[in-house]
Amino acid sequence: MKREVLINCGHWFSPLAFALLAIFTSACSASPWMSASASSRPSDPEVLLATTTSIQDSGLLDVLLPVFEERTGYVVKPIAVGSGQALVLGERGEVDVLLVHSPDAEVAFIAAGHGVDRRLVMHNAFVLLGPPADPAGIKGARSAVEAFERIAQAGALFISRGDGSGTDVLEKKLWTRLGYVPLGQSWYQETGQGMGATLNVADEKRGYTLADHGTYLARKKGLTLEIMVEEDRALLNVYHVIRVNPDKSPRINAAGARAFADFMVAPDTQALIGEFGVNQFGEPLFIPDAGKREEALGE
Amino acid sequence: MDLIVEGISRALVLLFTGDAELWRVIGLSLLVSGTATLLSLLVGIPTGTFLALTDFPGRRIVVSLVNTGMGLPPIVVGLFVTILLWRSGPLGGLRLLYTPAAMVIAQCVIATPIVTGLTLAAMQALNPKLRLQILALGATRLQMLWLLMREARLPLLAAVMAGFGGAVSEVGASIMVGGNIPGQTRVLTTATVMETSRGNFAMAIALSLVLLWLMLCVNAFLTVIQQRRRPL
Amino acid sequence: MGEARDSDKAILRAEGLIVQRAGRTVLDIPALEVARGEVVAIIGPNGAGKSTLLLTLALLLSPTEGRLWFDGLWIDRQVDRVALRRRMAVVFQEPLLLDLSVYENVAVGLQLRGVSAAERARRTWYWLERLGIAELARRPARDLSGGEAQRTSLARAFALAPEILFLDEPFAGLDAPTRAEVIEHVGALIRDTGITTVLVTHDRDEALALGDRIGVLIGGHLLQLDRPEVVFGTPASPEVAAFVGIETVVPGHVIAYRDGVARVQVAQRVVEAVAEMYPGRAVWVCLRPEDVTLLSEDAAGESSARNRLAGRVVRVRPAGTQVRVTVDCGFPVVALITQPSAQRLGLTPGQRVVASFKASAVHLIGR
Numbered sequence: 001m002k003r004e005v006l007i008n009c010g011h012w013f014s015p016l017a018f019a020l021l022a023i024f025t026s027a028c029s030a031s032p033w034m035s036a037s038a039s040s041r042p043s044d045p046e047v048l049l050a051t052t053t054s055i056q057d058s059g060l061l062d063v064l065l066p067v068f069e070e071r072t073g074y075v076v077k078p079i080a081v082g083s084g085q086a087l088v089l090g091e092r093g094e095v096d097v098l099l100v101h102s103p104d105a106e107v108a109f110i111a112a113g114h115g116v117d118r119r120l121v122m123h124n125a126f127v128l129l130g131p132p133a134d135p136a137g138i139k140g141a142r143s144a145v146e147a148f149e150r151i152a153q154a155g156a157l158f159i160s161r162g163d164g165s166g167t168d169v170l171e172k173k174l175w176t177r178l179g180y181v182p183l184g185q186s187w188y189q190e191t192g193q194g195m196g197a198t199l200n201v202a203d204e205k206r207g208y209t210l211a212d213h214g215t216y217l218a219r220k221k222g223l224t225l226e227i228m229v230e231e232d233r234a235l236l237n238v239y240h241v242i243r244v245n246p247d248k249s250p251r252i253n254a255a256g257a258r259a260f261a262d263f264m265v266a267p268d269t270q271a272l273i274g275e276f277g278v279n280q281f282g283e284p285l286f287i288p289d290a291g292k293r294e295e296a297l298g299e
Numbered sequence: 300m301d302l303i304v305e306g307i308s309r310a311l312v313l314l315f316t317g318d319a320e321l322w323r324v325i326g327l328s329l330l331v332s333g334t335a336t337l338l339s340l341l342v343g344i345p346t347g348t349f350l351a352l353t354d355f356p357g358r359r360i361v362v363s364l365v366n367t368g369m370g371l372p373p374i375v376v377g378l379f380v381t382i383l384l385w386r387s388g389p390l391g392g393l394r395l396l397y398t399p400a401a402m403v404i405a406q407c408v409i410a411t412p413i414v415t416g417l418t419l420a421a422m423q424a425l426n427p428k429l430r431l432q433i434l435a436l437g438a439t440r441l442q443m444l445w446l447l448m449r450e451a452r453l454p455l456l457a458a459v460m461a462g463f464g465g466a467v468s469e470v471g472a473s474i475m476v477g478g479n480i481p482g483q484t485r486v487l488t489t490a491t492v493m494e495t496s497r498g499n500f501a502m503a504i505a506l507s508l509v510l511l512w513l514m515l516c517v518n519a520f521l522t523v524i525q526q527r528r529r530p531l
Numbered sequence: 532m533g534e535a536r537d538s539d540k541a542i543l544r545a546e547g548l549i550v551q552r553a554g555r556t557v558l559d560i561p562a563l564e565v566a567r568g569e570v571v572a573i574i575g576p577n578g579a580g581k582s583t584l585l586l587t588l589a590l591l592l593s594p595t596e597g598r599l600w601f602d603g604l605w606i607d608r609q610v611d612r613v614a615l616r617r618r619m620a621v622v623f624q625e626p627l628l629l630d631l632s633v634y635e636n637v638a639v640g641l642q643l644r645g646v647s648a649a650e651r652a653r654r655t656w657y658w659l660e661r662l663g664i665a666e667l668a669r670r671p672a673r674d675l676s677g678g679e680a681q682r683t684s685l686a687r688a689f690a691l692a693p694e695i696l697f698l699d700e701p702f703a704g705l706d707a708p709t710r711a712e713v714i715e716h717v718g719a720l721i722r723d724t725g726i727t728t729v730l731v732t733h734d735r736d737e738a739l740a741l742g743d744r745i746g747v748l749i750g751g752h753l754l755q756l757d758r759p760e761v762v763f764g765t766p767a768s769p770e771v772a773a774f775v776g777i778e779t780v781v782p783g784h785v786i787a788y789r790d791g792v793a794r795v796q797v798a799q800r801v802v803e804a805v806a807e808m809y810p811g812r813a814v815w816v817c818l819r820p821e822d823v824t825l826l827s828e829d830a831a832g833e834s835s836a837r838n839r840l841a842g843r844v845v846r847v848r849p850a851g852t853q854v855r856v857t858v859d860c861g862f863p864v865v866a867l868i869t870q871p872s873a874q875r876l877g878l879t880p881g882q883r884v885v886a887s888f889k890a891s892a893v894h895l896i897g898r
Contacts (some may be wrong), residue, residue: 048397057497062481077397079478094385196496207483251386375828432627436640437617450630
């Protein structure tokens, strides 16, 4: 298939372009990092996974993917972007499967027919972080919304991801619930970057920020930021695996996507998720939730 | 400050204990950027030479395009290459997105105008009468080009170095078209961005040091050659 | 032009050569032949088209119109120019050496021709020796002085054993003592090897030193091409006359002729000239400054010259070891006299003197 396309291109492009493409392909196919480790290679071994920066930054995939690849012969290419962009990539059929944490948008995504088979994988909690001095005095607030209100009233610096990620969407939702539009306020700043980078900025500028618990745990050591509010049901960070609707594009690796989705909710995978981070932080970064009802979480 | 000290010391440990992941990233950086540079030379040196030695209608436009291209923002290149390589894009059938080949393409697009522009400048800096003299010595066209390139070898070498430097140090396009996939498209720059985001500053510093060290080697190489050219 | 030549003897022949640049004709040469073994020196002022002519003849520039033959072969579009160029060599005003050693520079033309290493070394060393630069062989060419660099360029050309050698102002970039030395040296090499040579230069002395024939190229036109004594003694036109150093060129009419001597009226004066020109003929009267002697009015009788014209000194300018004096004799006459005689005469503008010159020193050109 690949070779055919190349030869067709040869007719259209100059011989030089043909030579370039030939080099590219040989660079891909000849290089060891492109071949799957398993002996039984699926006919299309490459699975494109759109996931979130918080997942990538946590390092969870570094543990899970080798197991999946070893077991199935698929090669997963994780593309770490915000949940927003991940959903758009899915909508365009550019990726095969999603691992995201933006529940409202996901429901809309399924409803629009972009994805199928949305399955609960795991959750962790968001935490509201702030400088130890706590200028807005939010420590001990009963809920995240209440804390947000105090921040707004105090005009204390708040650092937002602003990147359309799941974290960002949740944060915006909390402001909306408060009936408040913080965007444009001098104390409200968006980084437009991933969780890790946003934590760096908040730490440096001594601002409040919303972070997922996993990333916070992983990064805790180098930060002065402290947890201000947690254990609010509104702060649950729920991850679902969604297969992109195979009708979107003939190039979607439907079998691979199914294999990956099945893998994520399989009992031994769930066990791996439950152990991840315990050694390092004394507690797991994610709580495995496969098979549970989403509404039942956090109770 | 202690972070930098700690970072540097950990970086040295990582480098000298042969940390597999680090060396894989270094190797991939060299391979991807090296391939991209090589391809940009194949296109850029002939194009730059052609632009320097011939006159044709529209030449000025092409030259100004090349000069603009020398400052092409990598992120713009990344965006367009991504769109071209999307499954739904015109070259989607090649399935190149999120592969080293895609990074090679993007870096090649970034490096080629640099190589072309510097080649053009190098060849134009030669005495135009030298071409006549070389032809008068009985050179074929190919022999003339060879001798002219020999004459301009130092600035041409600088073009090669600048092309490689542009390719290896660029991050925006690489992360977009490569996706920073470990072992596949994770190179020095994209890994540095990720490790910084993860808060692994030691690793980030190690990667930066390696990048600096790479550039240093490149420049040292150039300097050695320049020194050798000095009169006795 | 010049004397007719047997075309078998001509190694290079041009016909109806026209070169245009940006719509302007910069070279227009109806016919030109270079015989095997001769040295043709083309002189002319800057911008006359000398280099254009040389590049065209050396097949480095395609003429807009015209035909060229090299060694009897008509050079049309199909001819392999590289093969023909490999039978020629060109030395330019700038040495145009490559960034290599002196030895490698001299060898490079042979290398391009695929001459074997042994033969290359033999010829390269031979010509390094002959140009006196053998001890510089290992030096980088960029470290050479101007004279050394031009000798390298010349060695590079001679090493190719060309059938024709083109020299484009090869001595112009050299300082005076080096230049004289190199000119003499090259003259000897050309005579020894018998290489056909075309030299273009703006310098009359270089042309006189080397040329078997001298051509005068002005404004893209080859106005005269002949043996040196013919061009310098009897220039074909006032432009040529002016360029070959005849400083007095004035219009006149022949009013009488007897026994080989023409009497020419110039302004209100009469000049006698040894020339076969008959009354009524409009002519240019040409007179070299070194052929004019200046006398004080009272000593005028001492001169035996036929022409003795009284006039006033207009201008006195030093010219090296001599003095150039312009005298108004009804028309300007330029004289070149020694400094002692200038001092003896005590020349100052306005002073009355007599300009004296032989009838045989006057050259007439029909108008």
